[in-house]
Amino acid sequence: MLAHVGIEKVYSFHMVLSCARDPFCCFTTSQDLASFFDCHAPGFDHFGGVPAMVVYDRTKTVVKRHVAPKEAVPLHPEAVAFAGHSASTSTYWPPTGPRARDGSSVRST
Secondary structure, three states, X not given: OEHHHOEOOOEEEEEEEOOOOEEEEEEEOOOOHHHHHHOHHHHHHHHOOOOOEXXXXXXXXXXXXXXXXXXXXXXXXXXXXXXXXXXXXXXXXOOOOHHHOOOOOEEEO
């Protein structure tokens, strides 16, 4: 893709303000925790502020491990710290079909 300038892979970070269906996309060269959370700030700027709730699509960056339905989902400590720092609540989508994803919060994947 951009190998001629030394960049082998480019990843995209997507966030959607669900109540308005307003999308945000950010490109990065890494999928590490720092890059993942660094992509949130420009997304929040795009939306004009930090939403009260951020809902994740069960991404490995946020969910420490998958558990049986109705069990408490262990979140990565960094995700919990980020939620406290950004003054929002972090949650995730349970393992359901795509039609169940009609919330009114921000989703990022």
